[in-house]
Amino acid sequence: ESGSYGLDGHPDFMRKEMAEQPEAVRRALRGRLDARFATAHLGGLDLDPMALRAVRRVKFLGCGSAYYAGQIGAGMVESLARIPADAEPASEFRYRNPVVDPDALYVAVSQSGETLDTLAAVQELRRKGGRVMGAVNVVGSAIARECGSGVFLHAGPEISVASTKAVTTMGVSFAMLALLLGRVRDLSSAAGTRIVGGLQALPDRIEAALELDAQVAEVAQRYAKSQHMFFLGRVSGWPVAREGAQKLKEVSYVHAEAYQSAELKHGPIALIDADMPSVVIVPNDDLVAKNLITMEQVKARGGPVIAVTAVDLPASAADVVIRVPDGEPELDPLVLGIPLQLLAYHTAAALGRDIDKPRNLAKSVTVE
Numbered sequence: 001e002s003g004s005y006g007l008d009g010h011p012d013f014m015r016k017e018m019a020e021q022p023e024a025v026r027r028a029l030r031g032r033l034d035a036r037f038a039t040a041h042l043g044g045l046d047l048d049p050m051a052l053r054a055v056r057r058v059k060f061l062g063c064g065s066a067y068y069a070g071q072i073g074a075g076m077v078e079s080l081a082r083i084p085a086d087a088e089p090a091s092e093f094r095y096r097n098p099v100v101d102p103d104a105l106y107v108a109v110s111q112s113g114e115t116l117d118t119l120a121a122v123q124e125l126r127r128k129g130g131r132v133m134g135a136v137n138v139v140g141s142a143i144a145r146e147c148g149s150g151v152f153l154h155a156g157p158e159i160s161v162a163s164t165k166a167v168t169t170m171g172v173s174f175a176m177l178a179l180l181l182g183r184v185r186d187l188s189s190a191a192g193t194r195i196v197g198g199l200q201a202l203p204d205r206i207e208a209a210l211e212l213d214a215q216v217a218e219v220a221q222r223y224a225k226s227q228h229m230f231f232l233g234r235v236s237g238w239p240v241a242r243e244g245a246q247k248l249k250e251v252s253y254v255h256a257e258a259y260q261s262a263e264l265k266h267g268p269i270a271l272i273d274a275d276m277p278s279v280v281i282v283p284n285d286d287l288v289a290k291n292l293i294t295m296e297q298v299k300a301r302g303g304p305v306i307a308v309t310a311v312d313l314p315a316s317a318a319d320v321v322i323r324v325p326d327g328e329p330e331l332d333p334l335v336l337g338i339p340l341q342l343l344a345y346h347t348a349a350a351l352g353r354d355i356d357k358p359r360n361l362a363k364s365v366t367v368e
């Protein structure tokens with residue numbers, strides 16, 4: 001425990017921190033949304049509109065869940081600002097002698113601000129003249145200091161090794177960054193207003209997604225004995241699937257593999273049988289019909305399908321349909337992640353795992 005930050009009646013910190021997400025998101029948004037000009041203000045980002053317009057590329061760097069959050073961010077930047085964007089594990093970036101693009105904006109993503117690989121990536125970038133901002137939770141941490149500018153996540157203290165509220169606030173910060181970059185380019189004020197509204201509604205939407213708890217707990221009990229699980233998604237659902245698989249592995253020790261839905265048929269579909277459930281992520285985007293085909297393909301091989309969806313699906317599409325509340329589709333990845341956190345949590349609980357202190361893991365990895 002850190003100082004006065006206690007469990008407040010929750011059985012463990014992961015549970016407490018999942019429950020705190022609506023409040024954490026409210027804090028992350030506070031004072032940053034501008035309804036009048038349909039944009040966001042990120043005070044710690046020392047870039048004027050001309051400098052923002054000059055950004056030709058955005059690259060998110062982080063490790064583990066921070067990397068997956070960065071991949072969600074990259075998708076938002078591409079779709080709202082139409083700037084090429086991607087994410088890369090900081091641990092790979094630092095070792096591969098990267099070409100540093102002076103016209104790119106690099107975003108170093110870290111809850112703790114102490115992850116050695118991410119810090120080393122920032123140092124490598126700065127040595128080569130790269131422009132790097134932080135997206136960090138802990139104020140005064142090594143990465144926050146090294147970056148000098150950026151956004152704080154305002155998630156509040158996170159004790160559980162499995163990151164939940166920090167990951168969600170990372171996504172919220174990147175939605176605001178994407179909005180800001182979009183609004184100095186071609187994102188219309190009407191579209192900006194829609195995203196501002198979607199962000200304002202997000203805390204309640206997440207609150208409602210947390211109410212899926214009982215349904216997800218039942219699903220977890222039903223599948224907890226599985227040796228393996230697939231997490232499938234495409235485009236904006238893909239990083240959500242990756243983060244869901246990582247969370248399940250971390251706290252329950254059930255082997256999970258995330259895969260791009262359309263890649264399944266190129267090999268891994270051979271693994272599908274009655275003992276291999278697939279969690280399929282369905283955002284409210286143009287690819288719903290494609291995701292239905294994925295579910296069909298899995299079912300046709302006898303694999304159980306758990307759909308986590310932001311659209312209504314026919315009951316026959318999956319063995320279980322977990323439906324998150326409606327909202328602006330660009331923000332769906334942030335809400336679809338909530339039932340996956342709950343699935344990891346309840347699977348771990350069903351298997352009697354030490355949820356806050358999974359074996360072999362530390363809260364922040366400050367070694368090579």
Ligand code: AGP
Pocket residue numbers: 063064065066109110111112113114115118161162163164247250363364365
């Ligand atoms: C998250 O559940 C993991 N424990 C882990 O992947 C974590 O996100 C990663 O080590 C990065 O940590 P950071 O955000 O503190 O840099």
